[in-house]
Structure formats: C-alpha cells, structure tokens
Amino acid sequence: MQKLQYLARKYHFLVSTEAIPGIFNAPFKPYPDHFEMLLRNSKPLEHPKPEGPRTSTVVPLPPLGPKIQVSPQGPFRSAEDVLKQRYRPFNPSLRVQTSYFALEEAREMMKAEEWVGRVNDDVFIPVSKPAQPYDPLMHTQTPYPPNGALPYGTKYFRVEEPAKHVTPQRFRTLVPPVPQFDKLNQTYSQGEV
Secondary structure (H helix, E strand, O other): OHHHHHHHHHOHHHOOOOOOOOOOOOOOOOOOOHHHHHHHHOOOOOOOOOOOOOOOOOOOOOOOOOOOOOOOOOOOOOHHHHHHHHOOOOOOOHHHHOOOOHHHHHHHHHHHHHHHHOOOOOOOOOOOOOOOOOOOOHHHOOOOOOOOOOOEOOOEOOOOOHHHOOOOOOOOOOOOOOHHHHOOOOOOOOOOO
16 A cells, blocks of 8 residues: 555656546546546655755866967968958958949039039020921811811711612621620620620
8 A cells, every 4th residue: 555655646747637637537437546536635756855065066177377379280370470461451342432322423523513614504405496387288278178187987987889889789698697696785694695
C-alpha cells in the first residue's frame, strides 16, 4: 500500500482537470478508476532541497599579464600600413559628391544667366507671316443646298437610280427569312431568343 501511495504522489501530474480527463479517467467509463481517486487524494512529491548554505562554484580567472605584441604568423601587412588604410581620408565617388538634382539646378542657373545677359525681353519670332485674305472654297460656292453640301450621308446612304433598274419591283430573296430574326428584341422570356 505504501508503494501505491508513493506512485500516486510521483504520478500526480496525470490527475484529471475540469477541461481534460486524465489517463486513469476514461470518458467512456461510468466512474473513474481507483488509481484516479488515489491521485486526487494524494499530494505531489516535493523536490529535495539542498542542505546548508549555497556556495558559489565560480573559479576566478588568472590575472592577465603584460600584453605581449606577437606578430601573427603568415603573409600579413605591417600594422602601420593597415592603420593607414583604415584611417585614410574620405574620398567619395563623383556620384556621391554631386547633388541628385544637379542637372535641374544647372539648367535653372543657365536660364538665370541667360535672362540677365539679355538686352531685349521680347520673344524672338524668326518668321512673321503676312496676313492672307480668305479664299472661299469651291464646293461651298455651288448652288446646291445647304451651303453647297450634298445630302449624301445625311438624307441617304446609297445612290439609287430607278431609271436604270430592270424591273420596278424590289429585289426578292430566294431564301426564306429566318423567323428567329423577326423575334429579336420582342421576346424577353428566359430561354428564348
């Protein structure tokens, strides 16, 4: 019995909670297992506390001696040469030196200098056109109305000469018309054309 109590205290973390059932409390059983009841009634095991005062186990490092300048082995440059390269003066490229808007600024400066140097402020026009009298168009001088324009395109779109027709009747088609085209835009029920 004492071994069972020890196991219950050891495995106390497997006890059921309100949200999640433990492994000894199956949801399909009508009541929990007897070990589940033992887990509920027992307290968890406590971790053994160390006895006595805690001592530090940190060992101090040995003191550093005088710094010995040892040149590294290999084909390295001298320290003075490296420092000269490291602290050389800043030498930016032409793109970094110039302004981003340098072209626009130069154009504005050229315009300002040109304006200062001008003698006359009037805009120079290289060629002046003499005023020409209006020549009326030939098709506007015709006696046909309106203003000489023909009615083609406004009143009719096809030139018809009935005197040249073979018969006075209209042209008759030999193929019967398609009845679906007669119904176009007249029937609005779904499924019909």
